[in-house]
Amino acid sequence: MRPKIIDADTGHELWTAVECAKYSGTARGTFTSYAGRGKAPVPTTKLHGLTLWDSEDVKDWHANRKARQPHDEEK
Template identity: 70%
Template sequence: MSPMHPKIIDSETGRELWTAIECARFSGTARGTFTSYAGRDRAPRPVAKLHGLTLWDSKDVREWVEKRNAAKRQNTEE
């Protein structure tokens, strides 16, 4: 049996929702770092809770990571 890779999709918007671990993995941070950023408004705010899991809109996280990467690139070019 091959491993499964479940995804959480919002039934109203069709958007993929990510756990803190998925957000951290995508952003290249530790889970605790990502949740700390989110708690201090330095990362996207969570959009839902499901069975004790805090969830973020993957689109918001992708946009946040792109902005962070662009800022890093700009700082290295200066």
């Protein structure tokens, strides 16, 4: 079983810090540190003690983050 949390208003999937970190290729602690310092998306909500992010916000943030990184051939 692979349960998902979907926002009833937007239809977007909501992700935990672990899911955000996995998608962005960072450690959970790194992702939450980024979020706490305003360098990653702001959490959308809390549910039963879980902090949740809108998956679309995380995907957009990650795409912009990758676009700003130098290309491997330029290193």
